[in-house]
Amino acid sequence: MKKWLRALLLGVAFTLVLVPAALAGTATVEELQQVFPEMPAGDSVLTRGVFAALLAEAAGIQVDEATVDNQGEAWYLPAVRVLQEKGVIRGYPDGSLHTDRPVTLLEAAAMSSRVLGLPDATVPPEVKVALEEESWGYTPYAWLTKVGLLGSGEDPAAYLTVDQGLAFLTRVFGTDPKAEEIVRAAQEAQTKIKDLRFTSSITMGFRPRPEAAGSVPTITMEGNTVSEFIYPLTLHQRMDVTVNLPVEAMPGGDLPEGGKMRMNIEQYLVDGNLYQKVEMPGAAEPLWMKIPGEVMPHLESLLEQSGNYAGLPPELQEAFHLRYLGEDAVEGRKVHRIAYYGRLDDWQALMKAFPTGLAPELQQALKEAGEVIKSLSFWGEEAIGVEDNLSYGAEMTGLVVLADELQGQALPLESLTFTMRSRDYQYDTGLTIQLPPEALAAEELPSVFPEPEAGAPGEDTAQQ
Secondary structure, eight states, rough: OHHHHHHHHHHHHHHHHHHHGOOOOOOOOOHHHSSSSOOTTTTTTTTTHHHHHHHHHHHHHHOOGGGOOOOOOOOHHHHHHHHHHHTTOOTTTTTTTTTSSBBBHHHHHHHHHTTOOOOOTTTOSSSOSSOOOOTHHHHHHHHHHHSSSSSSOOOTTOOHHHHHHHHHHHHHSSSHHHHHHHHHHHHHHHHHTTTTEEEEEEEEEEEOOOTTTSSSSOOOOEEEEEEETTTTTTEEEEEEEEEOGGGOOOOOOOOGGGGGEEEEEEEETTTEEEEEEEETTTOOOOOOEEOOSHHHHHHHHHHHTTTTGGOOHHHHTEEEEEEEEEEEEEEEEEEEEEEEEEEEOOOHHHHHHHHHSSHHHHHHHHHHHHHEEEEEEEEEHHHHHHETTOOEEEEEEEEEESSSSTTHHHHHHSEEEEEEEEEEEEEOSSSOOOOHHHHTTOBOOSSSSSOOOSTTTTTSSSSO
């Protein structure tokens, strides 16, 4: 596995552990009103240019107001330029931006979702909206509806007034106090759990860059996992994984039938040591392996951090947002439905959230992940018990956008998309986890992490 891809997967894995600790950022009407040179009437129509300026302020995007032309250039144009550079605001088919035209709810939804890191090409969720699937803005509009930011009966073509625009942006980039209160209670309830069992599924796809689409095959994977935890840190997992290889794009290769490569993985985390066995059809008899112990103490710290919102840096706290979607039922149990979403662009802020005292090899690997990852976006929903504040279902969709190049060489992949679903939660059942004798006797593998480099960071001296 190439070094940059290994760093990418490690960075994503560490981030997933920290996401549960993230609560909501804030944006208020009062703050957004300060953007206007002179506050207009609340029922006046909002233009695309003015909405761009409000959006930049709500999302915390830096705008250099000194670039305004003194000869009468519109005050909002510096924000428009910044958002255009970022691909947030785009022109009409004739190439013009028409910043003086009224902004529709659909346009506002599309621009806001791009700021949050959701590209137009992402697969839309299954949700009912007042918009045809063929519409250019169907995907972002559907996602914002799914997380409770838009109502299913709202008119996407409606022009926004100033008051409506302010209300929309404070919903998208603001704090839902009830959702935040419930999530805090859930984090507190989690600390009292003795053992936990749940099942989960994941789908993942790698998207090649357009210029590499003909030479880099599109690969997807899916898997199912049964996880058992005894706190503070004993784990048993069974995973079945299928990697889908495009047979037509890899002629002559020694591929399994239909391009489906299947494997079964079993692993234990006991007494600070990780043991793993991988079984693949046609491969040699699977043997237990002991993963290097340098990672284990940090897993415990990460799990502790995942329930510690107060320990996260402000930059990370403000990157996530929560919405309360109402009450529902899961297997006859009354639950709160909480939606969450956010985007991370600052890898250094994320590094501050990782536990201190990481081994030098792991620090180096995470540093390299920051050179590969351009941004991470998350959209999810969780079902939290009304009576006990414990989780009884969760779903997360993530998008990882990769850097254009690494050390002057173009990366062949543009993004990684994944969806995780968890269900069948069982708490405090008196679970026991027993490590098999053959696993206990396993030999320790060489380190999977790079040695700290004396030269340039991220230099790939040994690609496998």
